[in-house]
Amino acid sequence: MSVEHEFPKDFWWGAATSGPQSEGRFHKAHRSVFDYWFDTEPQAFFDGVGPNVASNFYNDYRHDIALMKKVGLNSVRTSIQWTRLIKDFETGETDPDGVRFYNDVIDEFLQQGIRPILNLHHFDLPIELYERYGGWTSKHVVDLFALFAKRCFELFGDRVKDWVTFNEPMVVVEGEYLYEFHYPKLVDGKKACQVLYNLNLASAKAIQAFRETDCPKLGGRIGIVLNLTPAYPRSDSPEDIAAAKFAEDYKNNSFLDPAVHGTFTKSLVDQLEKDGVLWTSTPEELKIIKNNTVDFLGINYYQPFRAKKRETPFDESRGWLPEKHFENYEMPGRRMNPYRGWEIYPKAIYDIAINVRDKLGNIPWYISENGMGVEGEEKYRNKDGFIEDDYRIDFIKEHLGWLHKAMQEGSNCFGYHLWTPIDCWSWSNAYKNRYGLIALDLVTQQKTIKKSGYWMHDVIANHGF
Numbered sequence: 001m002s003v004e005h006e007f008p009k010d011f012w013w014g015a016a017t018s019g020p021q022s023e024g025r026f027h028k029a030h031r032s033v034f035d036y037w038f039d040t041e042p043q044a045f046f047d048g049v050g051p052n053v054a055s056n057f058y059n060d061y062r063h064d065i066a067l068m069k070k071v072g073l074n075s076v077r078t079s080i081q082w083t084r085l086i087k088d089f090e091t092g093e094t095d096p097d098g099v100r101f102y103n104d105v106i107d108e109f110l111q112q113g114i115r116p117i118l119n120l121h122h123f124d125l126p127i128e129l130y131e132r133y134g135g136w137t138s139k140h141v142v143d144l145f146a147l148f149a150k151r152c153f154e155l156f157g158d159r160v161k162d163w164v165t166f167n168e169p170m171v172v173v174e175g176e177y178l179y180e181f182h183y184p185k186l187v188d189g190k191k192a193c194q195v196l197y198n199l200n201l202a203s204a205k206a207i208q209a210f211r212e213t214d215c216p217k218l219g220g221r222i223g224i225v226l227n228l229t230p231a232y233p234r235s236d237s238p239e240d241i242a243a244a245k246f247a248e249d250y251k252n253n254s255f256l257d258p259a260v261h262g263t264f265t266k267s268l269v270d271q272l273e274k275d276g277v278l279w280t281s282t283p284e285e286l287k288i289i290k291n292n293t294v295d296f297l298g299i300n301y302y303q304p305f306r307a308k309k310r311e312t313p314f315d316e317s318r319g320w321l322p323e324k325h326f327e328n329y330e331m332p333g334r335r336m337n338p339y340r341g342w343e344i345y346p347k348a349i350y351d352i353a354i355n356v357r358d359k360l361g362n363i364p365w366y367i368s369e370n371g372m373g374v375e376g377e378e379k380y381r382n383k384d385g386f387i388e389d390d391y392r393i394d395f396i397k398e399h400l401g402w403l404h405k406a407m408q409e410g411s412n413c414f415g416y417h418l419w420t421p422i423d424c425w426s427w428s429n430a431y432k433n434r435y436g437l438i439a440l441d442l443v444t445q446q447k448t449i450k451k452s453g454y455w456m457h458d459v460i461a462n463h464g465f
């Protein structure tokens with residue numbers, strides 16, 4: 001069948017999830033910061049639902065992977081939970097049930113002809129490492145992460161070819177140290193900057209460990225998944241443009257530049273130094289970052305960021321914050337996803353793709369997450385028993401349209417993954433908003449393909465739409 005938007009035959013069509021959001025806590029020896037937060041403050045989670053069961057992937061993975069296969073996905077990303085795989089964080093001794101579980105999952109994906117992409121950190125720092133060392137503020141934790149990563153490469157690198165060091169490290173910085181949406185919910189701009197640096201260092205050290213194993217010889221590649229929120233200025237005024245430039249440097253380039261070029265953005269470093277919040281680093285660490293850049297990029301795109309110059313004086317009472325240099329601009333008439341409160345702006349995916357082409361050496365990259373969380377989807381279930389989520393199909397079409405255009409213009413994109421294959425647990429929003437191609441009934445744990453899943457099946461079969 002001929003299609004208007006044709007994608008390459010070897011394009012990755014898939015979806016992404018994560019260990020903590022899908023597996024459930026069954027048989028886990030340790031608790032992540034989210035497990036701990038839920039145990040101590042369950043009321044902070046939508047409807048009091050925590051990560052205990054999630055979508056039960058730990059028990060149901062064979063059935064779940066069969067459903068993903070039925071949708072036609074050729075690649076799926078999930079993550080290995082540090083708190084499940086490792087028994088002793090200091091020595092890297094592994095937990096036998098954790099090893100068995102991830103071996104089984106990988107083998108099942110491969111048996112079904114689905115390429116597994118394995119990520120090593122999805123906001124799930126072990127709480128013990130926060131309590132003992134201060135979490136990501138500690139360079140010892142950076143080394144423990146590299147040790148965990150090494151174990152993963154040794155155990156699974158014979159079969160897994162595509163690895164990711166971190167998912168959305170900026171969300172750790174923002175959630176834990178700036179805007180109070182991840183435990184420990186601190187507001188501490190100086191620590192945030194150190195964590196930003198340490199996460200870049202941890203990614204580089206994991207990449208270094210990867211290159212010391214046989215993985216590259218076996219055809220393995222390693223990358224990072226970054227959430228990009230392109231910063232658009234409110235107007236052409238030099239002040240608005242400067243505000244957007246700082247937001248772009250802080251939110252996006254702070255991970256993009258070290259990951260791809262091995263160096264930090266000079267304008268960002270200069271500004272943070274001037275503000276007295278620059279991280280501490282050593283020449284040896286900077287060399288590790290320089291020498292261990294990524295093979296590919298995963299880009300999560302949900303929403304743009306709109307900036308304007310500061311119009312009110314910056315409130316110094318909470319110390320330094322990135323907002324010292326910009327204000328959030330709520331553009332009149334913007335299109336919103338009201339359930340998540342995120343602007344819908346598909347063209348940004350084109351802008352991101354062209355930026356990769358022109359500013360990031362056209363490194364191989366893929367959309368590792370994109371998607372639309374909707375509340376109350378059960379009301380769209382039809383008499384045949386499946387959810388008619390036409391809004392999701394339209395959302396995907398619009399984004400794929402812009403991505404297609406950028407690829408026609410030479411951007412080196414090799415795939416598109418939706419968030420998420422099966423409705424999964426969404427941090428403090430729990431099961432409020434659903435994102436999946438496959439619906440989850442929380443009570444019965446029954447899983448049914450949505451209309452978008454059937455539509456995606458045809459897109460994949462036709463290499464486009």
Ligand code: BG6
Binds near residue numbers: 018168369419427
């Ligand atoms: C991304 C994350 O930020 O967006 C996922 O990688 C997350 O973990 C997804 O679930 C959707 O966001 P949310 O907050 O609605 O779950």
